[in-house]
Amino acid sequence: EAGVTQFPSHSVIEKGQTVTLRCDPISGHDNLYWYRRVMGKEIKFLLHFVKESKQDESGMPNNRFLAERTGGTYSTLKVQPAELEDSGVYFCASSQALSKNIQYFGAGTRLSVL
Amino acid sequence: AQSVSQHNHHVILSEAASLELGCNYSYGGTVNLFWYVQYPGQHLQLLLKYFSGDPLVKGIKGFEAEFIKSKFSFNLRKPSVQWSDTAEYFCAVNANTGGFKTIFGAGTRLFVKA
Numbered sequence: 415e416a417g418v419t420q421f422p423s424h425s426v427i428e429k430g431q432t433v434t435l436r437c438d439p440i441s442g443h444d445n446l447y448w449y450r451r452v453m454g455k456e457i458k459f460l461l462h463f464v465k466e467s468k469q470d471e472s473g474m475p476n477n478r479f480l481a482e483r484t485g486g487t488y489s490t491l492k493v494q495p496a497e498l499e500d501s502g503v504y505f506c507a508s509s510q511a512l513s514k515n516i517q518y519f520g521a522g523t524r525l526s527v528l
Numbered sequence: 529a530q531s532v533s534q535h536n537h538h539v540i541l542s543e544a545a546s547l548e549l550g551c552n553y554s555y556g557g558t559v560n561l562f563w564y565v566q567y568p569g570q571h572l573q574l575l576l577k578y579f580s581g582d583p584l585v586k587g588i589k590g591f592e593a594e595f596i597k598s599k600f601s602f603n604l605r606k607p608s609v610q611w612s613d614t615a616e617y618f619c620a621v622n623a624n625t626g627g628f629k630t631i632f633g634a635g636t637r638l639f640v641k642a
Contacts, residue, residue, distance in 0.1 A: 417571070447629065456532075457618065457632040470629055505572065507630075514579050515560060515628040519572035 416440065418508050418520035426526045432494040435523045439488070439508030445469075446489050447509075447517060448481060452502040460504075463489060475500075496527045530555050534619050534633035541609050542641045549604040549636050551619030561602040562620040562630070563593055572618070578602065589613070611642040 419438045427433050439446045448460040460479070461471040465486035474481070478497070483489040493500050503524050507517035535550035553559065563575040576587025583595040593604045602619060619633040 445628070449630070449632075456634040459629040459631070462629055473629070509628070515622055515630075516562075516574065516577060517622075517630060518574075519564070521571045 418506055418518050420504075420506050420520035420523050422523055423521060424524045424526070426528065427496055428528050429498055430495045432492065433496055433525060435491045435493075435504050435506075435525070437489045437491070437506030437508075437520060439506070440510075440518055443508035443510050443518075444486070445509040445511075445515070445517075446483060447507040448489070448491055449505040449507065450502050451505065451522075452499075457505065460491075493525070496525075498527050501525055501527045530621065530623075530631045532619050532621050532631050532633040534617075534636050536636050537634065538637050538639070540639045540641065543611055544608045545640075547604070547606040547609045547613070547638070549617055549619075549638075551602045551604065551633060553600050553602065553619075553621045553631075555600070555621055555623060555631075557623050557625045559621050559623045560628075561593075561595060562622075563587065563591070563602075563604050564618040564620060564632075565615045566618070567615045575604070575617070609638075609640050611640045614638060614640045 421436045446463040451457045459473040462469045463483045480492045503522040505522045506520045509517045531554045533552045561578040564572045565575045578585045578595045586592045617636045620630045622628045622630045
């Protein structure tokens with residue numbers, strides 16, 4: 415069974431540019447989460463999809479971040495325009511059930527904004 | 529606010545030494561508790577989990593953790609570490625009252641000297 419896959423693994427962009435990160439969850443997992451780890455800090459929740467609906471987006475830093483999950487399958491996280499403080503590792507996770515919620519993580523996308 | 533505190537940011541041990549990584553959480557409700565591990569260059573992987581029942585849980589690679597509800601703690605232990613245990617370890621919590629978004633500790637980097 416394929417795990418959670420994220421693309422790209424690494425992205426280097428200049429301040430002001432746009433970047434789109436993609437996450438493919440484990441097939442059949444309705445729950446999809448985005449997290450971010452800024453260097454030296456803890457992994458922080460960004461948002462949670464249940465199928466195509468945003469269940470909780472309380473962790474999204476500001477309106478430069480837009481997450482979508484059309485059709486309830488893969489998800490994208492777009493940063494537009496990117497700022498220096500957006501640099502970090504963006505993790506995606508998916509889970510099948512909400513109760514006893516075991517989240518399986520992707521390898522992450524390392525975003526460097528110069 | 530919900531939070532997870534890991535006591536040590538960096539730990540250096542020699543092979544065969546015993547390991548205990550401290551984790552305390554701040555959460556009022558019924559929680560699910562996890563330890564994740566990230567080996568160099570690899571995904572976050574689930575090491576072990578606690579949902580209910582026996583507070584002493586065993587995970588992969590000889591790790592175990594004990595949930596002490598009165599202390600809001602979930603410490604990770606291993607009697608004898610190996611060089612291959614060198615990794616970063618994350619304590620994490622989620623709960624239905626939080627929509628199952630996972631709250632992570634800051635991580636503990638373990639380096640095991642051969």
